[in-house]
Amino acid sequence: DSYTIENSEGMSYREFTNLFLPYSPTDSVELKLRHYLKIDQDDIMWGKLLELNLFDSKKIIPIKNASPAQMLQKVLEDSWTMAHDDKDMIVMYHKFGYKLNGEKQQLDANMVVIGENHTHTAMAKTVGLPVAIATLLILNKKIATPGVQIPISKEVYGPILKELATFGVVFKEYHVPYLGYNPDSVAG
Template sequence: MINEIGVDPGIDHLSAMRVLDKIREEGGKMLIFESFTGGLVAPESDDNPWNYKFSWNPRNVVLAGAGGAVKFIQEGQYKYIPYHQLFRRTELVNIEGYGRFEGYANRDSLKYRDVYGLKDIPTIYRGTFRRPGFCRAWDVFVKLGMTDDSYVLEDSEDMTYRQFTNTFLAYNPNDSVELKLMHYLSIPQDSELMDKLSWIGLFDDVKIGLKKATPAQVLQHILEQKWTLKEDDKDMIVMYHKFGYEKEGKQKMIESSMVTLGQNSEQTAMARTVGLPVGIATRLILKGTINTPGVQIPITKEIYEPMLAELEEHGICFNEREISYQGY
């Protein structure tokens, strides 16, 4: 049986281990491993100021990062980012042909040291991709408390989006909801951030219509009105790994990236990258190509070589190239 065999975790394991094993087989010592995955909207369907639409469970998007402090190690120093700071600590990555992405840290990166055989690595960091500017705007929801799923709002059914936003702001009979929010979070009036918040509907006089809803459920409802894929919209999966290592006294670096696009709102890249690995793994087990007994995750050559080869036949390909070493 193979677990963790979707896109992330799944394809990330396969693609990372292929490069890691090659580096180690050639005598390299790992110094840096970074890995990012993002489920986003394809460029041709990107028609909103957030540069984002749902292609996965919206609830998981709303609650992302809320499970506690994320953990990673950087240059030998353990790092922890609490939830209220998570979306202000991002990294920028450029993917050739697709532009820039920003990544925020994802859960506990430290556990992958044992999984990938990187026990003594000085830097390991796993994250999630969004387009630049998304995380700064999402941080507004976090700071206001809109992503909280621990309590129920009174009279949420009859509340409007505007009233929902106002519940998190101090009382002032003379200031508008917009002005109070800008003052509270020090947002300039002409900021693109306010454009994002206005576009998503936070200040609209539209009834929520949800009974006994938590703030997170209300926020999800608001976002679903604007971030749901239209019939002909295409989504996009972006995956990126960076491997820094030392070999024969020289520091080297490899980056590996994969971008795949969906066909429409039903035949999505998300569905394909989650579903195909499961089907391929099942067939390889039945054929006897994969025959290691017990419960496995896809980190051995017996598993990743045939699976990556078949994924390439379906257009899910990784571009691996050497780049100049970039430390911290």
């Protein structure tokens, strides 16, 4: 982030993208990027790059002496910023295989959290709430273990999970027949 591009202000998204590609007197920015990334024009990844407007010569970077990271952040924020009434969604699925008394078992757990709007997002709930809850528990001396802790101690994760449930952040667990690491594999 310490490297800056002197003439970044006023540079188009297309020019920004081209900064990182080899010079060619004949190939377009699009062709050079597809070649560099080794993706075809009909590849789904190409469609995702097009959605970012990386080749737009009318969209302009407004930041003076920006670092490449700041410029990329501007490009991504233009495409990925949520509208006022947009909602995000977090979907997680975990499959745990284990042995209990010599018998193979499986536990599937899933969670779906839907944000309310562009401010009260599912991402904020699932990332910010656990940190805020842990902070309050430490301040109120309900977590007393000193130092930096990872949430593997029941003293830490227990009250946090309980509080998260009041905000709708909860995993649903299902005991299912053991399918192995890859259920399509014969070995299982």
